Amino acid sequence: MEKDKVVLYGASGHCKVIVDILGSNQIDVAFIVDDDPKCKTILGNLVVRSENCFTFRNVIVSIGNNSIRKKIVKKLNSNFTIAIHSKAVVSQYVSVGEGTVIMAGAIVNPAVQIGKHCIVNTAATLDHDCVLGDFVHVSPNASLAGGVHVGEGTHVGIGAIVIQGVVIGKWAIIGAGAVILRDVPDYAVVVGNPGRVLRYVEEE
Ligand SMILES: CC(=O)SCCNC(=O)CCNC(=O)[C@H](O)C(C)(C)COP(=O)(O)OP(=O)(O)OC[C@H]1O[C@@H](n2cnc3c(N)ncnc32)[C@H](O)[C@@H]1OP(=O)(O)O
Numbered sequence: 001m002e003k004d005k006v007v008l009y010g011a012s013g014h015c016k017v018i019v020d021i022l023g024s025n026q027i028d029v030a031f032i033v034d035d036d037p038k039c040k041t042i043l044g045n046l047v048v049r050s051e052n053c054f055t056f057r058n059v060i061v062s063i064g065n066n067s068i069r070k071k072i073v074k075k076l077n078s079n080f081t082i083a084i085h086s087k088a089v090v091s092q093y094v095s096v097g098e099g100t101v102i103m104a105g106a107i108v109n110p111a112v113q114i115g116k117h118c119i120v121n122t123a124a125t126l127d128h129d130c131v132l133g134d135f136v137h138v139s140p141n142a143s144l145a146g147g148v149h150v151g152e153g154t155h156v157g158i159g160a161i162v163i164q165g166v167v168i169g170k171w172a173i174i175g176a177g178a179v180i181l182r183d184v185p186d187y188a189v190v191v192g193n194p195g196r197v198l199r200y201v202e203e204e
Contacts, residue, residue: 005030006081008062009072011039011047014119015062018101019043024086030058060099061117066135066153067171067204073099073117073135080117088120097134115152124156133170142174151186153204171204 006022008015011034019029019042029045033056039047056078063069073080080099084090088106097116102108105123112126115134120126122140130144133152138144142160150156151170160178168174168184175191175198184190189198 003027004058004081006083007056007059007078008032008045009056009059009076010034010061010063010069011036011042012063014064016043017103017122018060018062018083019045021083021085021101021103024104025083027083032062060101064119064137066137066155069117070135070153070204103140109146121158127164139176171201173201 005028007030008018011032015032022029032042032045032047033050034047035050041047056076058081059078060081060083061069061072063072082096082100084102085104087104088102090102090108091110093110094108094112096114099117100114102120103122106120107125109128111129113131115132117135118132119137121138124138125143127144127146129147131149133150135153136150138156139158141158142156144162145164147165148162149167151168153171154168156174157176159176160174162180166180166183169186171187172184173189174180178191178195179193180195187200189201191198
């Protein structure tokens with residue numbers, strides 16, 4: 001049976017990876033929506049302008065920035081789908097919210113809850129009982145040990161490590177390669193080993 005085509009919103013690098021995820025599952029892209037007039041195709045898929053699109057079905061917002069992704073989601077009157085690479089290992093005991101994408105090589109262990117419009121990037125690992133809020137991005141090769149909670153909109157940087165049971169607040173940024181041993185407040189930018197607060201960001 002032919003699988004439903006997916007509409008991608010945002011012609012970004014992140015979009016290219018989602019095209020590839022869909023391809024790994026023999027799912028076609030219907031078209032990509034982006035208002036950059038220079039952008040005509042992405043990996044052979046047609047890019048159309050948003051004014052030509054009134055109703056969307058089966059959408060993924062393919063924008064890597066968590067805050068921008070949230071703004072686009074809020075303005076769309078669409079139903080959203082998910083994309084999980086055929087070479088990701090995702091336990092059957094996991095919940096995945098609409099709009100979320102899981103890249104190749106990611107491992108998601110049992111009893112993990114992933115919110116809406118999240119990104120679990122290439123080779124990221126989420127161990128048992130982790131909880132991700134909506135619009136979270138766990139970057140490539142980042143590892144969350146068991147029972148880590150990550151608040152809405154937080155970006156866990158590439159290669160970061162979070163030990164078991166840590167609670168990370170909302171709209172925080174965990175720097176590349178950081179080692180997080182203690183809870184992280186909302187809006188904190190944390191870097192280093194052990195992680196220390198570098199600064200705070202404005203609310204989303
Ligand atoms: C498929 C994909 O591409 S997914 C995307 C993956 N990308 C990432 O994971 C990027 C994560 N981002 C980072 O690590 C960034 O460096 C941030 C957000 C933590 C900090 O960025 P900025 O606020 O611009 O910090 P800035 O570059 O000005 O550095 C400030 C200080 O923090 C230090 N610093 C910045 N990032 C880090 C880090 N990851 N680890 C250790 N120290 C760091 C800098 O060396 C600098 O120190 P100094 O004041 O002693 O010179």
